[in-house]
Amino acid sequence: xxxxIGHWVxxxxxxxxxxxxxxxxxxxxxxxxxRRRQVGYKVLTMQMLFTGVEALGVISLLSLSLGAVIIIExxxxxxxxxxxxxxxxxxxxxxxxxxxxxxxxxxxxxxxGTAISTEIGNMVVSHEIEAYVSFGINPxxxxxxxxFLGVTFSMVLLNLYFNIFGLIGSYLLGTLMQPIGFSEYLxxxxxxxxxxxxxxxxxxxxxxxxxxSLVSTYYGFKVERATTEVPQKAIKAVGHSIVLCILANVVLxxxxxx
Amino acid sequence: xRFRIRYADQIVGVFVVLAIAFLLFILILMGSKQRWxxxxxxxxxxxxxxKGVASGMAITLSxxxxxxxxxxKLDENNNVKVDFLIFESYYDRVKKNxxxxxxxxxxxxxxxxxxxxxxxxxxxxxxxxxxxLDFAEGQKLAEKGLVTISQTHxxxxxxxxLEAVEPVMENLQVSLVTVNEILVTLRDALEGDExxxxxxxxxxxxxxxxxxxxxLSDTTGNANTLINNIDEVVKNLEELTADPEGLVPExxxxxxxxxxxxxxxxxxxxxxxxxxxxxRKTAEQAREFSTYINSTQPQVSGILEEGRQTLDxxxxxxxxxxxxxxxxxxxxxxxxxxxxxxxxxxxxx
Numbered sequence: 119x120x121x122x123i124g125h126w127v128x129x130x131x132x133x134x135x136x137x138x139x140x141x142x143x144x145x146x147x148x149x150x151x152x153r154r155r156q157v158g159y160k161v162l163t164m165q166m167l168f169t170g171v172e173a174l175g176v177i178s179l180l181s182l183s184l185g186a187v188i189i190i191e192x193x194x195x196x197x198x199x200x201x202x203x204x205x206x207x208x209x210x211x212x213x214x215x216x217x218x219x220x221x222x223x224x225x226x227x228x229x230x231g232t233a234i235s236t237e238i239g240n241m242v243v244s245h246e247i248e249a250y251v252s253f254g255i256n257p258x259x260x261x262x263x264x265x266f267l268g269v270t271f272s273m274v275l276l277n278l279y280f281n282i283f284g285l286i287g288s289y290l291l292g293t294l295m296q297p298i299g300f301s302e303y304l305x306x307x308x309x310x311x312x313x314x315x316x317x318x319x320x321x322x323x324x325x326x327x328x329x330x331s332l333v334s335t336y337y338g339f340k341v342e343r344a345t346t347e348v349p350q351k352a353i354k355a356v357g358h359s360i361v362l363c364i365l366a367n368v369v370l371x372x373x374x375x376x
Numbered sequence: 377x378r379f380r381i382r383y384a385d386q387i388v389g390v391f392v393v394l395a396i397a398f399l400l401f402i403l404i405l406m407g408s409k410q411r412w413x414x415x416x417x418x419x420x421x422x423x424x425x426x427k428g429v430a431s432g433m434a435i436t437l438s439x440x441x442x443x444x445x446x447x448x449k450l451d452e453n454n455n456v457k458v459d460f461l462i463f464e465s466y467y468d469r470v471k472k473n474x475x476x477x478x479x480x481x482x483x484x485x486x487x488x489x490x491x492x493x494x495x496x497x498x499x500x501x502x503x504x505x506x507x508x509l510d511f512a513e514g515q516k517l518a519e520k521g522l523v524t525i526s527q528t529h530x531x532x533x534x535x536x537x538l539e540a541v542e543p544v545m546e547n548l549q550v551s552l553v554t555v556n557e558i559l560v561t562l563r564d565a566l567e568g569d570e571x572x573x574x575x576x577x578x579x580x581x582x583x584x585x586x587x588x589x590x591x592l593s594d595t596t597g598n599a600n601t602l603i604n605n606i607d608e609v610v611k612n613l614e615e616l617t618a619d620p621e622g623l624v625p626e627x628x629x630x631x632x633x634x635x636x637x638x639x640x641x642x643x644x645x646x647x648x649x650x651x652x653x654x655x656r657k658t659a660e661q662a663r664e665f666s667t668y669i670n671s672t673q674p675q676v677s678g679i680l681e682e683g684r685q686t687l688d689x690x691x692x693x694x695x696x697x698x699x700x701x702x703x704x705x706x707x708x709x710x711x712x713x714x715x716x717x718x719x720x721x722x723x724x725x
Contacts, residue, residue, distance in 0.1 A: 166388045167380065174391070275395040282398055308402075308409040316403070 140336055144266060147259040151267070158264045165268025169230040170275055176225055177276050178283040181213065184221075185288030188212055193295050206306040213284040214311070214319050215374070220367050222276045223326035226269065227359045231334040234265055235355040238338025239348035247339075257339075266331040273327030274320055281319070318374045325370065326363045333359045416461040417502040418446065421476040421488075424510040426456040428486025429478065435460050437490045442466035445488065455511075458488065470499045473522040475514040476506050491523050 151158060192205040212218075238261060241247055250257050289303050337355035341347045380387065407413055423429065426448050435443035443462040451457040462470055473493025478486055490506075500506075507514035517523045 163384050163388050164381075166391070167384045171380075171387055171391050271392075275392060278395040278399055304405070305409065308406055311402075311406060313406070316399075 137336060140339075141332060143258050144262050144332065144335075147256065147263045148266065151259065151263045154259075158260055161260065161264035162268050165265050166272050168233070169226060169269050170272030173225055173229055173272070173276060174279060176229075177222060177280050180221060180225070181218070181280040181282075181284035182287035184217065185209070185213060185284035185286070186291040189288035189292040190295065193292060203306070206310045209285060209288055210307065210311050210315055213288075214281050215315050216371070218280045218284065219273075219277050219319055219322035219326060220363065222273060222280050222323060223330065223363045224360070226273055226276070226327070227330055227356055227363070230269060230272075231330050231355055231359050232352045234269070234331070234334040235338045235352040236348055238335055239341035239351050240345070242339060242341045243343065243345050243348065262331075262335045265335055266328065269331035269334075270324055270327030273323045273330070277319060277323035314374065318370065322367060322370050325366050329362045329366060330359050333362060411463065414464045416443075416463060417467045417470070418459065418461050419470065419500075419502065419504055419506050420457055420459045421506045421508045422451060422455045422457050422511065423476070423478045423508050424455065425478075426458075429456065429458060429488065433486075433488060435462065435488050435490055437466065437469060437492070440466075442469065442490065460488070462490075468499050470506070471495055472497055472500055473517050474500070474506055475517055475523050476508040477514075477525075478508065478510065491518075491525050493517070493523050494521070 188209055189205065192208055193202075196202050196204050196208075241261075247257050247261075250260060285307065289298075289300065292298060292303070334355045337351040337358070340354075341351050429445060429448050431445055431447060433445040434441040435445065443460050443466065445458055445460045447459040449457050449459075458476075469492045470490065471493040472495055475491045475493075477489045477491060479489055491509075507517065509515055509518060514523075518525055
């Protein structure tokens with residue numbers, strides 16, 4: 119029993135040290151990425167295309183419906199307490215600050231996290247990584263850094279689009295229920311929107327993007343030799359990404375109120 | 377090659393540029409709304425109380441917001457020091473001899489108003505202390521006419537007082553209307569108009585008084601008749617008792633009927649005693665009989681219950697026999713034998 123616990127703890131420590139080294143190597147390669155005009159740019163562009171542009175449809179639908187639900191509930195409930203103006207605060211709090219980043223992260227985990235983990239895992243199984251190394255190409259620089267940057271940029275940009283569609287969707291549906299001028303609506307939003315809200319939202323999405331890309335590539339490289347390991351590692355990548363994103367969200371929200 | 381892959385750079389470029397443009401647009405709008413690109417000028421004033429004063433509260437001039445309260449704190453004399461800023465576009469209104477006024481606004485709120493000084497000079501430098509009307513310094517400036525206390529504020533105060541008086545006047549008017557109605561009702565009642573409530577009340581009282589008077593008259597007549605009758609009865613009774621040969625002396629005398637009944641050597645008493653003894657014996661026998669009946673009641677009940685059960689079983693047996701196909705129709709019909717006994721009630725009357 120004691121031996122088993124010791125083995126488990128040793129394994130966790132070894133994994134943590136390996137993950138920290140992996141993170142360090144990624145950051146080191148990231149700093150060199152923009153100095154070296156290399157083929158990695160094309161990988162970055164493709165990653166942004168797959169992670170950002172192709173997820174736009176799902177994100178816009180989700181944010182439109184979320185904004186619509188908030189405005190419907192808000193316009194019905196809040197005036198009953200004489201707090202109709204609070205609708206703008208609620209919109210900014212939910213769409214911009216809280217649900218926007220985390221829901222975008224979940225969509226990215228489901229779409230791109232699994233894809234990245236599976237792709238890299240299959241490359242390991244088919245010895246492509248060994249081939250890169252034999253040609254003197256650093257797999258971290260060529261495979262991980264573009265994905266890290268691509269997912270992180272895409273997260274931030276998708277979060278912005280989430281806000282655009284969420285706030286516009288709520289306005290469009292709000293005007294159906296209670297006609298209101300666009301300038302009045304925009305003034306209402308701008309009067310409660312602060313730079314802290316924007317920084318919090320963008321900061322969260324950037325952190326979530328880093329977590330998703332690092333965890334997904336890490337578990338992709340954890341595949342050793344069998345193809346059956348690939349889906350197992352992909353599932354682990356999804357689970358750990360979700361847990362880490364939620365924890366990071368809690369920590370960043372606490373920082374916002376400190 | 378697919379369109380999306382072929383033009384990946386352009387698509388991603390548009391994707392990035394649109395998002396950044398939106399972010400910049402929002403930031404510019406926020407900046408203009410929250411006055412990021414304008415300069416603010418800071419001043420301070422002192423008021424008696426911080427009640428209703430808070431950070432972010434508007435500084436107004438003729439009802440227009442020209443600044444905001446930044447900080448509220450106590451000074452060394454325990455008065456309230458209010459630090460505030462004036463927007464760049466209204467800085468030129470803050471001239472020498474300007475005063476601040478903390479005034480009531482709305483129901484429970486307060487407003488901090490700037491009253492500009494009367495002169496054509498330059499605005500006072502930032503971070504200057506502007507006196508308030510709560511203290512002698514500001515009041516002196518106002519008394520000397522060095523500051524514009526706009527008629528608007530005075531008339532606003534009067535309007536506010538009038539607004540407060542208005543509901544009182546409305547209540548007074550309602551009260552006057554009510555008093556007038558009462559007076560009209562009273563007048564109508566006094567004039568004999570019975571259609572209103574007071575007239576009806578007075579008429580009812582009048583009717584009641586008449587009825588009481590009539591009842592008293594009738595009662596008095598009846599009482600007189602009764603007293604006369606009693607007098608006659610008393611008179612007859614006196615006559616009856618006064619006669620020495622009358623009925624009463626006869627009854628009460630030594631040879632009267634009552635004396636005869638009582639003086640019979642206890643024959644009557646003995647007869648009554650004998651009857652009572654016989655009655656007692658009969659009651660004793662009746663009690664014993666009822667006790668016996670009570671003791672036999674459970675047995676009688678058991679017998680009745682058994683009889684009832686026997687009848688039920690008999691009924692079942694008969695039902696079985698009736699349903700038996702071998703015996704169906706095999707039992708001759710019994711003829712009912714009429715009873716020879718006839719009670720008196722069976723006879724025809």
